[in-house]
Structures are given as structure tokens and as C-alpha cells.
Amino acid sequence: MTKTVDPPRSTTAGLDRALVSLGGLLHDWLPRQRWFAGKDRPVTELSVLSVTELFPSCLHLLVHADHSPGGGAAPSGDCYQLLLGVREHRAPTLERACLGRAVKGPLAGLAVYDALQDPHAAELLLERLRIPGTAGPLRFETAPRARIPGGLTPRLLDADQSNSSLVYGDSYILKVFRRIQPGVNPDLEVPGALAAQGCPRVPAPVAWFRTTEPSPATLGVLQPFLPNAADGWTLAQRALAAEDDFTTEAHELGRATAEVHLALAAALPSAVHDEHRRTAEAMSARLDAAAHAVPALRPFVPGLRGAFDALATCDTGPLAQRIHGDLHLGQVLRADHEWFVIDFEGEPSRPLAERRGTQSPVRDVAGMLRSFDYAARQRRPWRPEWARRCREAYCAGYAARAGWDPRETHALLRAHETDRAVYEVVYEARHRPAWLPVPMAAIERLARWRG
CATH class of the missing domain: 3.10.450 (Nuclear Transport Factor 2; Chain: A,)
Known part of the structure; x- marks a missing residue:
């Protein structure tokens, strides 16, 4: 009893x-x-x-x-x-x-x-989401015309994530945000806006829940689940293990990224001229904080700061707009020979206002380029040529759809790739010290960049 x-x-x-x-x-x-x-x-x-x-x-x-x-x-x-x-x-x-x-x-x-690890409780949580309503300060809402079936068997994904995700009967996936900041989470806002725009690259939200106390905030989002999909990281590792080429997939992924950027610019029309100096100052401040936290970074600070100094004087590049904000191979899925983009939350460690702000689309490109390098370094011997070919193919695919080539924005690309590598150094030092050599190798390369 x-x-x-x-x-x-x-x-x-x-x-x-x-x-x-x-x-x-x-x-x-x-x-x-x-x-x-x-x-x-x-x-x-x-x-x-x-x-x-x-x-x-x-x-x-x-x-x-x-x-x-x-x-x-x-x-x-x-x-x-x-x-x-x-x-x-x-x-x-x-x-x-x-x-x-x-x-x-x-x-x-x-x-x-x-x-969330109790199947019965997970079933009851879906029931809350199926029918709009309230529970104290909690609000449960569904998309117009959404019809969510009941009785779906839940399973908690055992993945290396900054949130918790439940899959219901291979039909839906519920992301429960763990770290809460006041405001609308981009992982609800952006896919909803892209769905209204008719972009097929992003699964549309079907239900969500939020709180009104102590401040309004998004708590979780339910979206369609792609049961036969594989994430980009897994596919890249399979290709490396089989010594297969991955440039065709990388080229198509570049096109898909550009399509999402174009749809975002139309769905959330906030494109402005990027204030490169202010962006460079923020990057430089993050570098200082990172060097304080990770002593191994300190010898490379002068060379890395050069990337941000070059950005501050840059007067070219695409307009700033809403972007993904944390794009890498683990944030894309391939199903039925098509790429899909997921997880628009951005980097959870950064303020929500920053993640919802406009940024250069080069930041997303740089994140994916770093991810190809990460993938190539997971196997021995390291295959730098595999990563280089994927990087080139990805940028070529992006340019074919976007109408501009990220490789031609030298100062922008170097600065954003450097900023991403600095973030990776801090992350690995805190959470996965054995992986620290991966971003540190990029740090050494970027500090010597003369291109």
C-alpha cells in the first residue's frame, strides 16, 4: 500500500x-x-x-x-x-x-x-502533455491540430546530454530541460518558427510545458521522433572505421545547414550588420576566462588573441541573424537519405538572451568544422586528410545553397573556429579530461594561423 x-x-x-x-x-x-x-x-x-x-x-x-x-x-x-x-x-x-x-x-x-527513470511516471507525464491544462504554476500546451496518442511506451535515452530525453513508442521525443533560465527556450521558439515557415529540415514541436513561477520559463518540448535516423557523429565514426569517404554526406550537410539558415532569416527576420568589434571583445573576454581556468591554454593566448583582433577590424561577411548556436555532428540526424537539424537550445552555459540574439551564421559553420576534426581524432592513426576533405566538402555544399562561401571570410571563420576551440578546451578540462588533447591540437594550429 x-x-x-x-x-x-x-x-x-x-x-x-x-x-x-x-x-x-x-x-x-x-x-x-x-x-x-x-x-x-x-x-x-x-x-x-x-x-x-x-x-x-x-x-x-x-x-x-x-x-x-x-x-x-x-x-x-x-x-x-x-x-x-x-x-x-x-x-x-x-x-x-x-x-x-x-x-x-x-x-x-x-x-x-x-x-524520469520510472516508466509509470513517464507515462503520466505524457498524459499531462496530451491534454492542455495547468498544475499550479505549470502550463501544458499543444500545437494547433496536434493529436498525440496515449499508451505509448516510454524509454529514457542513456546519452551524454545536458538535458534528459524520453522517447515514447518510437513516435515522439520529449526533451526535459534541466538547467532553467527565464524566457522562451530557443529549442521551442526556433523549431516552431521554422515549422511555420515550412522548413522540412527540423521536426516541429507538438507539445510543450512551461512555468509561470518564479519567472516564466520553458521546461520541456515534445517533438516527432525519427526512429530510423542516425546522428552525424555515429555516421562519421562508421565511415572512419570502414575507411570510407564521407565527402558526399558532408556536402549534403552543408546544403542542409544553408537551407536552415535561409529559413531562419525568413522566419525570424532580425538580420543586422554584425558588430564585429563587440563580438571580438566578447571572444577575447572568454579567452581570458578560459586561460585562467585551464593553464595549458596560456602559452597560446597571444596567437589566439590575434584572431579576435583581426575580426575587430573586419568589415565584410554575412549579416547576423538567428542561428543554431551549437552546431556539430551530434546535432544532426540522417534519415531516408536526408539531413535533419535538431537541438536548437544553443550552448546552455551561455545566457538565454545571448542564445536568442542574432549572430553570424559563420559561427554554426565553424562549429561543424570543429566537429569533423573531433571525429577524425577518435581513431588511431589520426586521419587529418579525412577531416580536411570533409571540411572542404561541407563548405562547398554550404556555398552552393547559401550563395556565399564561408572559406572566403577568412577573419570571420578563424575567429569563430578559435572561439569554439577555446570553449571546447574548458568543457573537456571540466568534464572529459582525456579528450583535452583534441581541442588543444586545434588551439596550436589556430594560434599559428597566418592565412
């Missing part, structure tokens, strides 16, 4: 009561999650911003993890979305999902677990 849960309410007292039950469990569990962004900084304080009973024995929480050192320092940290199941007895099938047992507060004596 399941014990009745008296959920804490979203009042100040209710939030405090939730923290009494969950604070210790979350303090241990959160930093171990793949999507937790503050692994290199201790959590100095946890606060519950919102708690809602989503359905019986399942709580929806927004939790702020503070990393400020104290002593009057300004708060620093991130807001995370959690769906926590509570039950009297620990189920053996949910052992990996279990945070532990609450010892005090309103949930005392109950086992607490990550509800």
Missing part, C-alpha cells in the same frame, strides 16, 4: 519544508548528474524555488544551487528542474534512480527517486 504524500505547497513555508526533506539528498545527488553545470565549484547553498505535485507521488521542483563563497559575495549558480518520485518502499527496478530516503520533514520515511 502506497503511503499518502502531503506535498509541500509553493509558499515560503512550503518551500522551506521541502528543503528540510530534500536538502541533504539533493546536495549529494545533484553534483553527480551529467547535466549539473557546477561540478568544478562546491555547492554552498540549495534553495527550492518552486514545488508542485505534478500527479500523486510525483513532485516537480525548481531548485537553485548557489556556488558563491559567502562573506557577502553576490549569489552565483543555476536553477535546475527536477521531477522526483516519492514512495514508501524502494523498488529494485529504480535502484539506480534513487536519491535515498528522507529522514525528516513532510517526506520523512519515504524513498525519493528521479521520476
Whole structure:
């Protein structure tokens, strides 16, 4: 028999009561999650911003993890979305999902677990999405004329992601955002705008949910799932393993990227002249921060800064517009001989306002070029010619559809590729130290660039 849960309410007292039950469990569990962004900084304080009973024995929480050192320092940290199941007895099938047992507060004596790993809870979450409605500050909405069938079997994707994704019956995929920032998430905004534009390269949203408290924010998006698709990274690795050429696929991917850029310029008409000096200043600031965090980067700073100095004086290049923002081989799918682009969230570590702003489309091109280099370095011996041919084919495909060639924008391409490599160095140093030599090789090349 399941014990009745008296959920804490979203009042100040209710939030405090939730923290009494969950604070210790979350303090241990959160930093171990793949999507937790503050692994290199201790959590100095946890606060519950919102708690809602989503359905019986399942709580929806927004939790702020503070990393400020104290002593009057300004708060620093991130807001995370959690769906926590509570039950009297620990189920053996949910052992990996279990945070532990609450010892005090309103949930005392109950086992607490990550509800997204519970098939029953995942089924109930889809039911919430199928029919528009509310649950406290949560709002569940569907696209016009969307008809989502019930009874679809859920499975949680076990992937290296900064969010959590559930696949329902090979028909739909639900991305649950973990790191929450106020505002409309681009992964809802951009595919919706492209669908209205009739762009076939991006699966259109069919349902989503959001919150109105403590600030309006997007929480998750449901889209069609492509069951027979393979992502670009997997396809590139297969080609490398078989010593096959990948230039045809790279050329087609370049055309697909250009088509998405053209559709974005029409769907979200905000194209402006890029302020290269301001962009270069932001890149230079990121380089300084990265060199402070990763000492191995410091000897290359003068050469890398030259790329940003050249960008500051550049007066050519395409107009700035809405772009993908984090484009690489893992963000594209190939199904039925066509490329599709997914995951328009951008880099989650960057402010939402920046990710929703206009940027040069060269940034997306540079991200994909870096991804070809990453793919080629996953096998020994390293095959730099494979990466070079893919890079050339991709740019040629892009130029054939876009009407301009990224390779002719030397200062822009070098600056954006350098900025991307600097980001990769910090990411790998924090999350995958064994991979750090991959971006560091690019750093050495880009610091010596004289083209």
C-alpha cells in the first residue's frame, strides 16, 4: 500500500519544508548528474524555488544551487528542474534512480527517486502533455491540430546530454530541460518558427510545458521522433572505421545547414550588420576566462588573441541573424537519405538572451568544422586528410545553397573556429579530461594561423 504524500505547497513555508526533506539528498545527488553545470565549484547553498505535485507521488521542483563563497559575495549558480518520485518502499527496478530516503520533514520515511527513470511516471507525464491544462504554476500546451496518442511506451535515452530525453513508442521525443533560465527556450521558439515557415529540415514541436513561477520559463518540448535516423557523429565514426569517404554526406550537410539558415532569416527576420568589434571583445573576454581556468591554454593566448583582433577590424561577411548556436555532428540526424537539424537550445552555459540574439551564421559553420576534426581524432592513426576533405566538402555544399562561401571570410571563420576551440578546451578540462588533447591540437594550429 502506497503511503499518502502531503506535498509541500509553493509558499515560503512550503518551500522551506521541502528543503528540510530534500536538502541533504539533493546536495549529494545533484553534483553527480551529467547535466549539473557546477561540478568544478562546491555547492554552498540549495534553495527550492518552486514545488508542485505534478500527479500523486510525483513532485516537480525548481531548485537553485548557489556556488558563491559567502562573506557577502553576490549569489552565483543555476536553477535546475527536477521531477522526483516519492514512495514508501524502494523498488529494485529504480535502484539506480534513487536519491535515498528522507529522514525528516513532510517526506520523512519515504524513498525519493528521479521520476524520469520510472516508466509509470513517464507515462503520466505524457498524459499531462496530451491534454492542455495547468498544475499550479505549470502550463501544458499543444500545437494547433496536434493529436498525440496515449499508451505509448516510454524509454529514457542513456546519452551524454545536458538535458534528459524520453522517447515514447518510437513516435515522439520529449526533451526535459534541466538547467532553467527565464524566457522562451530557443529549442521551442526556433523549431516552431521554422515549422511555420515550412522548413522540412527540423521536426516541429507538438507539445510543450512551461512555468509561470518564479519567472516564466520553458521546461520541456515534445517533438516527432525519427526512429530510423542516425546522428552525424555515429555516421562519421562508421565511415572512419570502414575507411570510407564521407565527402558526399558532408556536402549534403552543408546544403542542409544553408537551407536552415535561409529559413531562419525568413522566419525570424532580425538580420543586422554584425558588430564585429563587440563580438571580438566578447571572444577575447572568454579567452581570458578560459586561460585562467585551464593553464595549458596560456602559452597560446597571444596567437589566439590575434584572431579576435583581426575580426575587430573586419568589415565584410554575412549579416547576423538567428542561428543554431551549437552546431556539430551530434546535432544532426540522417534519415531516408536526408539531413535533419535538431537541438536548437544553443550552448546552455551561455545566457538565454545571448542564445536568442542574432549572430553570424559563420559561427554554426565553424562549429561543424570543429566537429569533423573531433571525429577524425577518435581513431588511431589520426586521419587529418579525412577531416580536411570533409571540411572542404561541407563548405562547398554550404556555398552552393547559401550563395556565399564561408572559406572566403577568412577573419570571420578563424575567429569563430578559435572561439569554439577555446570553449571546447574548458568543457573537456571540466568534464572529459582525456579528450583535452583534441581541442588543444586545434588551439596550436589556430594560434599559428597566418592565412
